[in-house]
Amino acid sequence: MRSIKLLAFLFLFGITAYAQTAPQAGLVDIKQAFKKLNILGSVLYVAAHPDDENTRLLAYLAQEKHYRTGYLSLTRGDGGQNLIGNEQGELLGLIRTQELLAARHIDGAEQFFTRANDFGFSKGPDETLKIWDREAVLGDVVWVIRKFKPDVIICRWPTTGEGGHGHHTASAILAQEAFTAAADPKRFPEQLQFVQPWQAKRLLFNSFNFGSVNTSAENQFKLDVGVYNPVLGKGYGEIAAESRSQHKSQGMGTAKERGEAIEYFKTILGDAPHTDLMDGVNTTWKRIGNTEGLDANINIIAKQFDENTPAASVPGLVKVLSRVEKLNDTYWREQKTKELKNLIAACAGLWFEAYTAEPTYAIGDTMNVKAQLIDRYDTGYKINRIYSGAALQAIPVYQNTISYMAGASLDIQRLIPANQLQTFNLKDGAAKITQPYWLEKPRTLGSYVIGNQLLVGDPENSDLPKVTFEFIIEGKPIQFERRLVYKSVDPVRGEVYRNVEIAPPVTANIDNSVYIFKDVSSQKIAVKLKSFTQTSGSVALKAPAGWKIMPEQIAFNGKKKGEEWTETFTVWPLDNQQRNDVLKVITTVNGTEYQMGLKRMAYNHIPTITVFPPAQTKLLKLNIQTPGKTIGYIVGAGDLVPDALRQLGYKVVLLSEEDVMKGDLSVYDAIVTGVRAYNVNDRMAVEQPKLLNYVKNGGNLVIQYNNNAGLVTTDIGPYPFRVINQRITDEDAKVTILDAQSPLLNYPNKITQADFDGWVQERSIYHVDKIDPNYKTIFQMNDPNEASNNGSLITTDYGKGRFIYTSLVFFRELPAGVPGAYRLFINLLTKPAN
Incomplete structure (x- = not known):
C-alpha cells in the first residue's frame, strides 16, 4: 500500500526527471498541479502486457483532464523477446517493469500489476485463464479496483478475440468480471479488512483500427486526445511517443504525432457516456461532504499565483491542507493531501532528498545516510525532524552539516537559511534484503506467489528504505517521504541515481546456467563469491543423489566488505545414467544459510536493477556426441x-x-x-x-x-x-x-x-x-x-x-x-x- 502512495507522490507533477526522487517543481509543474487540485475523478486502464497501453490516452486523461489515471498491466512481460540484451523470463520482466515506470513518469499515469506471469504467446483465453489461475488473478484485479477506486475502467482489448493474443482477450474478460465482483462484498471478502467494495460507473472498450482489424465505429463514444497543451508545450501525441519509446526492450521507439487523434469507446457495462467520459460522475469537491467553498478557495489561490513569488501562495495552500485533512472521505482525503503537500513544497521552494554513502549494504548492517535540503527562497520555514527506519540522535553541528546517529527521537527545530544547502548525516539499519517481492518465492508456470495481500498490485517493493522530512510551514508540521537512493556522478551521463541495495552477507554466482557431462569425467565448477560486509562462513554445493562433489564444504574467514573471490569444486556423475538435476550453492554465515546469487542489469533508460536470483545451476548428464570444434x-x-x-x-x-x-x-x-x-x-x-x-x-x-x-x-x-x-x-x-x-x-x-x-x-x-x-x-x-x-x-x-x-x-x-x-x-x- 505504501508503494502506491509513494508512486502517486512521485507522479504528481507529471513529467519528472525519472532518476530523481524529488518531483519536478517548476512553473509548469505548479500550474498543472493547481489544475489537478479541483478534479476528483479517476480512470483505470486495463490490458495484459507492457506496451499494450494507449499512452496518448493515458497522457490526455492524466495531464489534460487531470484525473487520477492508472494502468493495470496483468503481466510484467516476462515471456517476450528482448531486443536490447540477453535477459529472459523474470529478468526481462524486471526490465519491462522499469520501462513501464519510466513511461508512466512521462505520461503522468500510475502503474500496477497482478501476479500473472507472461508465460509466452497464448492462442486463446481459455488456455491463458487456466494457466494463470483465473480466480487468483481475478482477485488481484478486484483488489486494484477496490484500492484505486476508478470511476471509469477502460479495456485495451475486447472479449471477442480481435486482440489476437490469448492474454489480451483474457485481460478483457477479467476486467469485465472484476467490474461486478469489486462491488460485491461476497467476492474476495478477505480483502475487506483493508479495502471496501467499489462500483465503477462504467466499463468501456477502447476500440481500435489496427492493420486489417477495425473494431471502432462512428456511432461509438469518441474523444479527440490529440489536443495541444500550451502549458506543457506539447500535444499528447508527442508525449505519448516519448512514453512509448521507453519500451526499448521491445523495440517500440515511436515517432511523435501531432494534431487530431480520435479515440473510440464501446460501452461494455454500466451507463454509456454521451457527452463526456465522466457523464454521471461528479468530479468536483461536491462529490464528498463538508467541502463548501473549497474549490473557490483553490481557484482564488491559483488565480492569485505570482510566478515571481511562488511562496506567496503557501499560506493559502496550508489553510486548504488543514481543511482537507479533516475530511471524512478517506480516499480523496489521502489523494488530495498528497497533492497539496507537494504543491506546497514546490511553491515554498523546498527541495530535499536522502542518499546512502554506498550503493549496497548487507542485511543487518548500518547505513550511513546523507539527507540534504534547501529553501530556495527566504521563507523562514523550519526543518523540524528528519528520521528513517531507526530513531536518530543529534551530535555536534559543523557549519551547514549536522550529524546524527541511531538512538532517541530527534527534534531539530531549526530555521532553514535562504538558498544554502543543508546536509544532515544520519544512520539507518539495513533491515530487509531488497529482493523484488514477487521473486521471493518460486513461481508457478502461470503466476508469481505473493504471500502478503498488501503487496498485490505494487510495481515495486513498498518497503524500500525511506527517509521522512518534517517541516514547520506556516506553523504547521508537514511530513514528506523520500526514497533512500545512492547518487553518483558518471563522466558521461552526469548525476546517476539508483535504489539502495540491501544484500545477503555473501552472494554466490556460477558462470554457466548449465554444465553438461558427456561421460563420467569430472568438471571443475567455480563459485564466485562476494561479501557485502566483513564476514566469515562457509560455502558448499548440494546436488541430488547420483553426483559426487568434492570438497564437501569450503570455509572462508575474515572477508572484507566488497571482497570477491572464487572457490572451486569438482563435480562428476557416479554412473552413465542420463540425468537432469539442479545444483545449489549454499553459503552459511553466523549459522544462517543463504542461497542467493547477484545479478545487476544496467541500461541507460532505466535505473540499475539488482536482483538476488537462486544460486544454482543445472547438471546434465547426456548421451551426446559433439564432433565439431x-x-x-x-x-x-x-x-x-x-x-x-x-x-x-x-x-x-x-x-x-x-x-x-x-x-x-x-x-x-x-x-x-x-x-x-x-x-x-x-x-x-x-x-x-x-x-x-x-x-x-x-x-x-x-x-x-x-x-x-x-x-x-x-x-x-x-x-x-x-x-x-x-x-x-x-x-x-x-x-x-x-x-x-x-x-x-x-x-x-x-x-x-x-x-x-x-x-x-x-x-x-x-x-x-x-x-x-x-x-x-x-x-x-x-x-x-x-x-x-x-x-x-x-x-x-x-x-x-x-x-x-x-x-x-x-x-x-x-x-x-x-x-x-x-x-x-x-x-x-x-x-x-x-
Whole structure:
C-alpha cells in the first residue's frame, strides 16, 4: 500500500526527471498541479502486457483532464523477446517493469500489476485463464479496483478475440468480471479488512483500427486526445511517443504525432457516456461532504499565483491542507493531501532528498545516510525532524552539516537559511534484503506467489528504505517521504541515481546456467563469491543423489566488505545414467544459510536493477556426441546460445561484419545467426551473399528465427520461403517426424520423440511457408484444434554445403537445460562429411 502512495507522490507533477526522487517543481509543474487540485475523478486502464497501453490516452486523461489515471498491466512481460540484451523470463520482466515506470513518469499515469506471469504467446483465453489461475488473478484485479477506486475502467482489448493474443482477450474478460465482483462484498471478502467494495460507473472498450482489424465505429463514444497543451508545450501525441519509446526492450521507439487523434469507446457495462467520459460522475469537491467553498478557495489561490513569488501562495495552500485533512472521505482525503503537500513544497521552494554513502549494504548492517535540503527562497520555514527506519540522535553541528546517529527521537527545530544547502548525516539499519517481492518465492508456470495481500498490485517493493522530512510551514508540521537512493556522478551521463541495495552477507554466482557431462569425467565448477560486509562462513554445493562433489564444504574467514573471490569444486556423475538435476550453492554465515546469487542489469533508460536470483545451476548428464570444434556466431537481438555452445566444448567466435565480408569463413564448422539477426542488424542484407557463398563452398549455415515484420531482406535462403507469424505455443505439442532419414535427425545423435520432452514455454515461433521444393521439411506439429504445420525446420543442400532455417526456440531451451534441444541443435551444427 505504501508503494502506491509513494508512486502517486512521485507522479504528481507529471513529467519528472525519472532518476530523481524529488518531483519536478517548476512553473509548469505548479500550474498543472493547481489544475489537478479541483478534479476528483479517476480512470483505470486495463490490458495484459507492457506496451499494450494507449499512452496518448493515458497522457490526455492524466495531464489534460487531470484525473487520477492508472494502468493495470496483468503481466510484467516476462515471456517476450528482448531486443536490447540477453535477459529472459523474470529478468526481462524486471526490465519491462522499469520501462513501464519510466513511461508512466512521462505520461503522468500510475502503474500496477497482478501476479500473472507472461508465460509466452497464448492462442486463446481459455488456455491463458487456466494457466494463470483465473480466480487468483481475478482477485488481484478486484483488489486494484477496490484500492484505486476508478470511476471509469477502460479495456485495451475486447472479449471477442480481435486482440489476437490469448492474454489480451483474457485481460478483457477479467476486467469485465472484476467490474461486478469489486462491488460485491461476497467476492474476495478477505480483502475487506483493508479495502471496501467499489462500483465503477462504467466499463468501456477502447476500440481500435489496427492493420486489417477495425473494431471502432462512428456511432461509438469518441474523444479527440490529440489536443495541444500550451502549458506543457506539447500535444499528447508527442508525449505519448516519448512514453512509448521507453519500451526499448521491445523495440517500440515511436515517432511523435501531432494534431487530431480520435479515440473510440464501446460501452461494455454500466451507463454509456454521451457527452463526456465522466457523464454521471461528479468530479468536483461536491462529490464528498463538508467541502463548501473549497474549490473557490483553490481557484482564488491559483488565480492569485505570482510566478515571481511562488511562496506567496503557501499560506493559502496550508489553510486548504488543514481543511482537507479533516475530511471524512478517506480516499480523496489521502489523494488530495498528497497533492497539496507537494504543491506546497514546490511553491515554498523546498527541495530535499536522502542518499546512502554506498550503493549496497548487507542485511543487518548500518547505513550511513546523507539527507540534504534547501529553501530556495527566504521563507523562514523550519526543518523540524528528519528520521528513517531507526530513531536518530543529534551530535555536534559543523557549519551547514549536522550529524546524527541511531538512538532517541530527534527534534531539530531549526530555521532553514535562504538558498544554502543543508546536509544532515544520519544512520539507518539495513533491515530487509531488497529482493523484488514477487521473486521471493518460486513461481508457478502461470503466476508469481505473493504471500502478503498488501503487496498485490505494487510495481515495486513498498518497503524500500525511506527517509521522512518534517517541516514547520506556516506553523504547521508537514511530513514528506523520500526514497533512500545512492547518487553518483558518471563522466558521461552526469548525476546517476539508483535504489539502495540491501544484500545477503555473501552472494554466490556460477558462470554457466548449465554444465553438461558427456561421460563420467569430472568438471571443475567455480563459485564466485562476494561479501557485502566483513564476514566469515562457509560455502558448499548440494546436488541430488547420483553426483559426487568434492570438497564437501569450503570455509572462508575474515572477508572484507566488497571482497570477491572464487572457490572451486569438482563435480562428476557416479554412473552413465542420463540425468537432469539442479545444483545449489549454499553459503552459511553466523549459522544462517543463504542461497542467493547477484545479478545487476544496467541500461541507460532505466535505473540499475539488482536482483538476488537462486544460486544454482543445472547438471546434465547426456548421451551426446559433439564432433565439431569451431562455430562462427553472428549476434542478433541477444541470446545465450553462444554460452551454451561453449559449455559443450565448442570454440565460439562472434563474427563482425568485417569477419564475414573479409575473413576466411571456411574455418568454421558451422555459422549460426542469433535470434532476430535479420530484424535488428541491417548489415545482414549486405552480408547475406557472402554467407550463402560460404554454404555453396561447403559450409553449414544455421539461421535462427526472425520476426516476419521488419526483415532487412527476404532473400534469406538460397531458394525462396516466407517468414510468417505462425507459432506452436504448446510446449508439449506432438512432434511428427516427416523425414526420419534426414542427417539432422541421425548425425551425430539419433533424435527421437523423447528429445521433445521437457521443452519450456513453446515449441517454435515465426514459422515459414511458401517453401520452395528444394527444401526438405523435417517436422510437423500443431497446437490443439489447429492444422498441422511443417514450417519449424527446413533444410537444403546448396552447392557443397547445407543451409538450415529453424523456428524452434533453441534460445529458450538451451539456457533452460533441455537435453533433447541440445542433442538436436548439435545435429544442426554438424554436417556429415561428403
